Amino acid sequence: MTIEKEGFLYCLxxxxxxxxxxxxxxxxxxxxxxxxxxxxxxxKNEHEEWEDVCPECRGT
Ligand SMILES: [Zn+2]
Incomplete structure (x- = not known):
């Protein structure tokens, strides 16, 4: 999943x-x-890696 640490904060x-x-x-x-x-x-994508999908992309 794509939650990245930027400084002290996590960004999604x-x-x-x-x-x-x-x-x-x-x-x-x-x-x-x-x-x-x-x-x-x-x-999971085709490489069996977790990915995060926003509500707008989820429906397509
Ligand atoms: Zn999206």
């Missing part, structure tokens, strides 16, 4: 469109909770 990126989430997070779990709340989804 969509692996499809590259869009960054509106919020940054102090804790990794905050990013995970944000994904659940905002309708992001984790899915």
């Amino acid at each position: 990126y969509c692996d499809i469109c590259g869009e960054k989430a509106d919020e940054s997070f102090n804790e990794f779990m905050d990013a995970v909770n944000y994904k659940k709340r905002e309708g992001w989804r984790s899915q």
Whole structure:
């Protein structure tokens, strides 16, 4: 999944469109909770790697 640490904050990126989430997070779990709340989804790609998908990309 694409949750990257930038300085003291975790940032969440969509692996499809590259869009960054509106919020940054102090804790990794905050990013995970944000994904659940905002309708992001984790899915495996063809390389069996987890990728994060934003609500806009999820429907396509
Ligand atoms: Zn997206």
